Amino acid sequence: MKYLLVQDDEDGGDRLWGKCAGVEGLFIDRVPPPREILTLRGCDPRGPLAEAVAQPDTLPQALGEVCVEVWDSEQPVQWWTLVDTVVVAYQTNVADSARYDIVLGAGVRNEESFFELPASPRFEIFAGTTAAAAGAGQCSAVDGLFKPRPDPAPVPMELIGCEPAEPLLAALRRPRRTERDWAYLLVLDRHGAVMASPTVGLAITGARPSVLGGALVDITLTDGGDDRPPLAARPVWEAWHQGAPAVPNLWAPYDSRGRTEWLELTTRAWRVRGPQPDCSGGEHHLDGRFVTDVPGLHCAMGEAVLGPGRYFGREWNAFKDCLGGGFGVVPPFTLVWHDSEVARRALAEVIDDPEGRLSYFEEIVQLLERCGVTVVLQ
Structure with a gap:
């Protein structure tokens, strides 16, 4: 068995839901979010954003992935990702001639929002990947960022060759969303050591005798989760x-x-x-x-x-x-x-x-x- 499906129990330990020989749909590339227009108001650009402003003849100019951190007076409280960001245009800010209003085209993803929007937020901008993000400036507002967006459609995951434990057997007998909707999929190396533990949804779309035969079952999870690695x-x-x-x-x-x-x-x-x-x-x-x-x-x-x-x-x-x-x-x-x-x-x-x-x-x-x-x- 290469995978274990476990959930935290009430005592903080791991409760085994089942063992699986294979998983189909573990690796996925996210579908890019729809394109939107946003405006960084009162922006003091740095790095790649400053370079775009300094070279108006090169616009539109691609920035790649951009992270927007929303800060209160002490710490970041929300994180947003702008996907495939392009600087479309800019103009001098009306209230402060040393700053700019910069128009961006991008897809928008809300990564984490543990807190409500502060009364007087400030915005830190970073450009690049997680492993190489460069500071791109600060701004006083981001027009178009805070608005309702539909959740992306869930992408199912197939658990192949499963030996269900009692919690999973109970879920198979009565398919429904469990009281606690998520579990960890422990990915084991060939020696049985845990090498990764992405979270997956526990809602079950269907189950059937496994293609591997025996008493094993193949299970379709409605939502394999956003924690899956890319291709x-x-x-x-x-x-x-x-x-x-x-x-x-x-x-x-x-x-x-x-x-x-x-x-x-x-x-x-x-x-x-x-x-x-x-x-x-x-x-x-x-x-x-x-x-x-x-x-x-x-x-x-x-x-x-x-x-x-x-x-x-x-x-x-x-x-x-x-x-x-x-x-x-x-x-x-x-x-x-x-x-x-x-x-x-x-x-x-x-x-x-x-x-x-x-x-x-x-x-x-x-x-x-x-x-x-x-x-x-x-």
Whole structure:
């Protein structure tokens, strides 16, 4: 069996719903949301957004994925993703001639909204992927962001060759939405270790004798959930299914999307493993030959300080948190960065520094040194 379906019980443990030999529909690419027009009001653009404003002759200009963080006076309380964002036009803000109103075309997804909209919100804008998001500015309002949108249609998931436990048998006898609608699908590697645990819906559309025969059943879940990995993750997951990485640089052949998915699996593995006792001192060696993008930098960094397949941050903020302790290694220590010029050149145009002076590579080196790490660039 490669999969376990479990749900948290009332005591915080795992209650087994069933075992499955296979899952169809585990990997999906989200259907892009419909295109909309939004306006960033009173925007102080930075990074890629500032570049678009500085070159009006190049409009419309693509920004890719944009994250909008909605802040109260202390912290972000809502997160929105603008998919395939394009800068369409801009004009000077009427109330502040130093700021702009920037018109965007994008699809809109609400990622997390734990709190209501603050009375006086502020908006932080980031452009890029989760593993390489660059600050793109601040604005005072986002016209068109807060409005009702229909939920996307659920995408079913097929559980193949299931051995149902009692909770799942009860659900099969009386198909309906359970009192608690979601469970974890534990994905096991060939040694039985949990390598991932996406959430799935427990509403059952249908069940039938399994194509694998015997007393097994095949079950259709109405909604496989939004926690499923994209199609680009399939080869990475197949590699991890053979067991946790034991040698370095297995991530290196993948493109940036594959490396980002590699980092996702290291993150999940850390969550399963939990906080680790910290050690400091000594010398760590970073193999820089394949550090050609931001995800590659963090793959190599995790291997340098902790070993293959280990998590030590997947973007700047998470990396900073790891340097603060609780992840297995804490400064002071020495990092010998071999072939560092590869990353210096590859990341020269990746700039998240608000002042626009430092590349991502330079920021990482500066952060390491500020936290007490002796960095030796070779």
